[in-house]
Amino acid sequence: MSDFLHPDRLFPVDPARRTIARDLYDEVADLPIISPHGHTDPQWFAENPAFADAASLFLTPDHYVLRLLRSRGIAYDALGVPRRDGAAVADGRAAWRTLCENWHLFAGTPSELWLNHALSLFFAIDEPLSAENADASFDQITARLADSDLRPLAVLDRSNVEVIATTEFALDPLDHHKTIVANGLGQRIRTTYRPDDVTDPDAPDFTSALARFGELTGEDTSTWTGLIKAHATRRAYFRDHGATATDHGVPTARTADLSLPDKQRLLDAALRGTLDTQGTEQFRAQMLTEMAALSAEDGMVMQIHAGSRRATDPVLQTERGRNLGDDIPVPTDFVGGLQALLGRFGNAENFRLLVFTLDESTYARELAPMAGYWPALMVGPPWWFHDSPNGIRRYLDAMHETAGFHNLAGFNDDTRALLSIPARHDVWRREVCGYIARLVAEHRVSMSTGAALARWLSYDAAKTAYKLP
Numbered sequence: 001m002s003d004f005l006h007p008d009r010l011f012p013v014d015p016a017r018r019t020i021a022r023d024l025y026d027e028v029a030d031l032p033i034i035s036p037h038g039h040t041d042p043q044w045f046a047e048n049p050a051f052a053d054a055a056s057l058f059l060t061p062d063h064y065v066l067r068l069l070r071s072r073g074i075a076y077d078a079l080g081v082p083r084r085d086g087a088a089v090a091d092g093r094a095a096w097r098t099l100c101e102n103w104h105l106f107a108g109t110p111s112e113l114w115l116n117h118a119l120s121l122f123f124a125i126d127e128p129l130s131a132e133n134a135d136a137s138f139d140q141i142t143a144r145l146a147d148s149d150l151r152p153l154a155v156l157d158r159s160n161v162e163v164i165a166t167t168e169f170a171l172d173p174l175d176h177h178k179t180i181v182a183n184g185l186g187q188r189i190r191t192t193y194r195p196d197d198v199t200d201p202d203a204p205d206f207t208s209a210l211a212r213f214g215e216l217t218g219e220d221t222s223t224w225t226g227l228i229k230a231h232a233t234r235r236a237y238f239r240d241h242g243a244t245a246t247d248h249g250v251p252t253a254r255t256a257d258l259s260l261p262d263k264q265r266l267l268d269a270a271l272r273g274t275l276d277t278q279g280t281e282q283f284r285a286q287m288l289t290e291m292a293a294l295s296a297e298d299g300m301v302m303q304i305h306a307g308s309r310r311a312t313d314p315v316l317q318t319e320r321g322r323n324l325g326d327d328i329p330v331p332t333d334f335v336g337g338l339q340a341l342l343g344r345f346g347n348a349e350n351f352r353l354l355v356f357t358l359d360e361s362t363y364a365r366e367l368a369p370m371a372g373y374w375p376a377l378m379v380g381p382p383w384w385f386h387d388s389p390n391g392i393r394r395y396l397d398a399m400h401e402t403a404g405f406h407n408l409a410g411f412n413d414d415t416r417a418l419l420s421i422p423a424r425h426d427v428w429r430r431e432v433c434g435y436i437a438r439l440v441a442e443h444r445v446s447m448s449t450g451a452a453l454a455r456w457l458s459y460d461a462a463k464t465a466y467k468l469p
Helices: 015-028 042-047 054-058 063-071 092-101 110-123 134-144 152-158 175-182 206-217 224-239 260-272 277-298 314-319 339-345 362-371 389-403 418-441 447-465
Strands: 033-035 161-165 245-250 301-306 353-357 377-379
Touching: 015 418, 015 447, 033 418, 033 447, 042 152, 042 175, 054 092, 054 134, 063 092, 063 110, 092 134, 110 134, 110 152, 110 418, 152 161, 152 418, 206 224, 206 260, 224 260, 224 277, 245 277, 260 277, 277 301, 277 339, 339 353, 353 362, 362 377, 362 389, 389 418, 418 447
Parallel strands: 033 161, 245 301, 301 353, 353 377
Antiparallel strands: none
C-alpha cells in the first residue's frame, strides 16, 4: 500500500478508534464542498482560462510554500515571484526545479499534504517531488493544464464544490462577478464584501479611496453619516452579486461605540492625514461596530479575521509587495475587544458574527465561553497558520466542551490556490472524524450522534453560518 496518499492518513493509531473514524469518514468524504470564504480569482470563473504551468499554479501564489523556502535562504527571485521593478526572475521551469530540489523541507507540513493530494487527484502523480522528477513533473502538469477538465469551472465540478465565495474590496467594480451572474453561476460563485480599503486608515491611499468611495455611491464620505450610507449602498451592490457575508481583516479585535461628534473628529483627522496610532486603531474599532450595525439591518454575516501583524519585512514590501509570507500572528483580546460591539448587537436576532483568530490561547479562555453565551457569535475554523492537522485537533479539543459543536462555523479553506480546496476540506473531514471517533469510543456520544456531528462540521455548519440556501 502506497504511503504517498495512504487511505488511513490522519486517522487515529488506536485500531478501535481508527475503525470508527473510517466509518464516519465514509459518510462525509463525498459530501459537496462549501467554500464560503477564500481568495480565489473571480476572473478564473468568469473567463474559465487554462492555467499556465506548474509553478504559476502551485508555487508563486502560495505564501505557505514561499515563506518556508525563504526561511532557508532561497531567494524569491529563484522562485519566480515578480518584482516591483520588473527585473528578471526565474522562469516557471527553473522555479519548479528549485521547489522540487527543496521539497524535503515540507516533510510533515500541511503544504505537503495539500500538494500531494492535488498532484494525485488532478495529475495522477503518485510519488514525492524531488530533484530527479522536477522536469518530468513540470512537463506532466503543464501538459495536463491544457485539457478542458482542468479549466477552473471543471475543477469546481471535479472537486464537488457546491458554493465558493471570493473576496473583493469595497471599490472593486465586480466586473468578473457581473459576468459570472450573467452566465447563470451567481448562486454557485459569490463575492464577499471586504471594505478594508475604506475602513482602515493604514490602507494604501486611504484618503483618495474615501473620495472614490463617495463618487461611486453618490454619498458625501467626508461626513460620518455619509460614509456609513455609502457602505450601506455598496453592500447592497455586493448582495446583488451573490454576497451573503462581509469580511474584515484587522490587527486587533478592538471595537468602540463613540458619539457622532467623536466619530466625525476621527474622520476629519483621517482625511487630513493626522491620525496617530491610537486614533487609527480607534477608527478601525468604530468601523467594526458600524459594520455590525449594518449587518444587523441587512442580514449579511460579519466575519472578523483578527490578530495578524501584516507586512513585517520592509525589504520584501519594497521589492515585491504584500501577501507573500511575512505576516505574523500576534496576541488578541476578544473579551475586551468585542465588548462594545457585542454589547449592542450580541443579542440581535438578525446579526451573525464569525470570529477567526491566530491566537490559539484564546480558544478555551475567551472564544469558547463567548460563543457558548452570545447568540450572535460563532467561531470560525482554525485559520492560516493553524488550518493544519494538529491545529484542527487543538481547536476542536479547546472549543467543543464549552461552545458545543453547533456554535462552530464548520470549515472554510481561505485559500488562493484553487486545486488545494478539495485537499484542505479532506484534511478537515479526516481530522473531524478522528476527533469524534474518540468521543464515540469513550461512549461520550453514540455512533449516530457522531455521524450527525461529522456531517454538521463537514457541510451543514458552513451553509448555516453563512446563510447559504
